[in-house]
Amino acid sequence: MASTSGSTKAPTAVAFDSFFNIIGGERESGSSTFQAANPSTLAENPPAPLSSKDDVDRAIAAAKAALPVWAATPVAERQQAVIRLADALAAQTDDFATMLVKEQGKPLPIAKAEVANAVAVLKGVANLSFPAEQVIEDTPKRRISSRYVPIGVSVGIIPWNFPVILAATKIGPALVAGSPLILKPSPFTPYCNLKIAELAMQFLPPGVLQALSGDDNLGAWFTEHPGVAKVAFTGSTSTGKKVMQSCSKNLTRVTLELGGNDAAIICPDVDIQTVALHIAIKALLNSGQICIAVKRVYVHASIYDAFLATITAIAKSFPVADGFTEGAFIGPVQNAAQYKIVQDLMDDVAKNQFRVTTDGERPPLPEKGFFFNPMIVDNPPDDARIVQEEPFGPVFPVMKWTDEADVVRRANDSDVGLGASVWSNDIAAAERIGRQLEAGTVWINGHSELYPDAPFAGHKHSGIGAELGVQGIQSYCNVQTIAAYKQITPPEM
Numbered sequence: 001m002a003s004t005s006g007s008t009k010a011p012t013a014v015a016f017d018s019f020f021n022i023i024g025g026e027r028e029s030g031s032s033t034f035q036a037a038n039p040s041t042l043a044e045n046p047p048a049p050l051s052s053k054d055d056v057d058r059a060i061a062a063a064k065a066a067l068p069v070w071a072a073t074p075v076a077e078r079q080q081a082v083i084r085l086a087d088a089l090a091a092q093t094d095d096f097a098t099m100l101v102k103e104q105g106k107p108l109p110i111a112k113a114e115v116a117n118a119v120a121v122l123k124g125v126a127n128l129s130f131p132a133e134q135v136i137e138d139t140p141k142r143r144i145s146s147r148y149v150p151i152g153v154s155v156g157i158i159p160w161n162f163p164v165i166l167a168a169t170k171i172g173p174a175l176v177a178g179s180p181l182i183l184k185p186s187p188f189t190p191y192c193n194l195k196i197a198e199l200a201m202q203f204l205p206p207g208v209l210q211a212l213s214g215d216d217n218l219g220a221w222f223t224e225h226p227g228v229a230k231v232a233f234t235g236s237t238s239t240g241k242k243v244m245q246s247c248s249k250n251l252t253r254v255t256l257e258l259g260g261n262d263a264a265i266i267c268p269d270v271d272i273q274t275v276a277l278h279i280a281i282k283a284l285l286n287s288g289q290i291c292i293a294v295k296r297v298y299v300h301a302s303i304y305d306a307f308l309a310t311i312t313a314i315a316k317s318f319p320v321a322d323g324f325t326e327g328a329f330i331g332p333v334q335n336a337a338q339y340k341i342v343q344d345l346m347d348d349v350a351k352n353q354f355r356v357t358t359d360g361e362r363p364p365l366p367e368k369g370f371f372f373n374p375m376i377v378d379n380p381p382d383d384a385r386i387v388q389e390e391p392f393g394p395v396f397p398v399m400k401w402t403d404e405a406d407v408v409r410r411a412n413d414s415d416v417g418l419g420a421s422v423w424s425n426d427i428a429a430a431e432r433i434g435r436q437l438e439a440g441t442v443w444i445n446g447h448s449e450l451y452p453d454a455p456f457a458g459h460k461h462s463g464i465g466a467e468l469g470v471q472g473i474q475s476y477c478n479v480q481t482i483a484a485y486k487q488i489t490p491p492e493m
């Protein structure tokens with residue numbers, strides 16, 4: 001029986017040969033299964049449970065039963081349980097990273113970094129000071145305080161690009177808040193998410209952290225269910241709108257972390273080689289499939305030609321290969337539908353005869369799998385699809401700017417506002433530009449990083465609410481104000 005009380009027993013590793021739903025503290029094979037594909041080889045990964053509506057009902061019932069137990073567990077014990085889960089995940093980094101390469105496609109060192117970052121997020125959130133009660137007024141007459149009480153059964157819907165870290169950004173805050181969480185992984189990447197919940201069974205009472213895999217129906221079954229108090233969704237803006245619509249029927253609370261089209265503004269005073277390397281990495285890491293990847297690069301006209309030549313040479317030097325190949329930097333995109341989206345945008349670039357700087361001799365791409373060589377587009381017009389749309393693939397435009405107000409306007413000329421960055425040695429100038437950008441996170445001389453202690457949020461169509469930081473924990477709570485009058489006095493008429 002799992003317990004949160006201070007056992008120092010070493011965690012038992014989970015095996016990666018068979019995969020189970022985790023419902024009410026039990027491993028369940030499911031009445032039927034499905035198999036996702038390895039995007040590098042198109043070989044089938046192992047069977048995973050194809051959950052039914054009944055599985056959803058039972059998981060929600062188990063979470064409901066766990067709620068009073070977990071809510072009554074002191075915050076410090078809940079934090080400790082999250083830290084023990086993080087330690088157990090760290091101890092199995094190699095197993096999780098290997099499975100992550102097989103299900104997501106990313107190169108092994110990047111998969112290991114994702115597991116390490118997930119561990120850091122879990123620990124960072126668990127180490128936050130989370131005052132569950134704040135005193136607003138304490139006078140001889142009255143004491144007014146606000147408390148954060150667990151919101152109840154929560155569901156974390158996860159996309160396929162960073163399944164491990166994006167599960168961690170939900171597990172840490174929900175569990176510290178005292179709310180049970182059900183993980184709903186993408187059908188393309190169910191495996192690591194199921195194993196995280198299985199690993200956590202050792203540290204948590206039954207029903208506190210569960211996971212169910214399944215097909216496209218599964219997410220909707222959760223969002224429309226009256227037993228769910230909160231849905232934390234990460235995915236595309238179009239699906240996010242469907243989630244919000246479905247949740248509106250029961251006024252189920254939502255946090256939405258959606259798509260982005262991050263601009264990076266490069267000022268004339270930077271060291272070109274250093275910044276071009278940063279930008280190439282932040283644009284092409286994970287084959288560009290990062291919500292907060294650099295997706296539009298605005299370079300000052302005075303350094304434009306040199307910058308473009310440098311970043312082109314860097315991008316062309318990145319090896320494209322199966323994630324288990326030594327030195328691979330760009331793996332496949334994750335699935336056939338995403339391959340089609342990226343191909344369509346690349347075709348649009350060709351159709352419009354925009355200049356591509358990355359053409360030329362390249363080693364042949366792996367025969368199977370959803371591989372692309374990186375593509376950089378030279379100064380397309382602002383209304384080009386490659387500028388306006390989120391590719392979520394290894395292709396991005398580089399554009400010229402001369403006037404500060406104009407580049408700010410162009411960077412903000414988007415429905416979405418997830419991240420943005422400004423690169424300059426003049427920090428004051430960079431901050432002046434950065435503070436005008438409409439984005440949930442603005443980096444100066446950086447991009448794509450998350451901080452467990454800072455809220456992560458999207459402006460405009462990039463999302464609603466925030467994950468991480470104390471605000472992220474509070475998002476798994478209801479707020480309650482207690483106004484206590486210290487003496488009963490006659491009413492003032």
Ligand code: NAD
Pocket residue numbers: 157158159160161162166184185186187215216218219220223234235236237238239240242243256257258259260290291390392418458462463
């Ligand atoms: P997606 O929207 O297709 O799927 C996300 C998840 O939603 C999956 O688990 C999917 O099974 C589930 N889902 C699908 N239809 C549903 C429905 N009707 N109701 C409930 N759930 C449903 O997204 P994706 O293609 O997996 O991920 C790529 C997108 O996610 C990109 O746009 C990217 O920018 C965005 N993303 C955003 C963040 C962020 O934090 N803001 C992080 C990563 C990815």
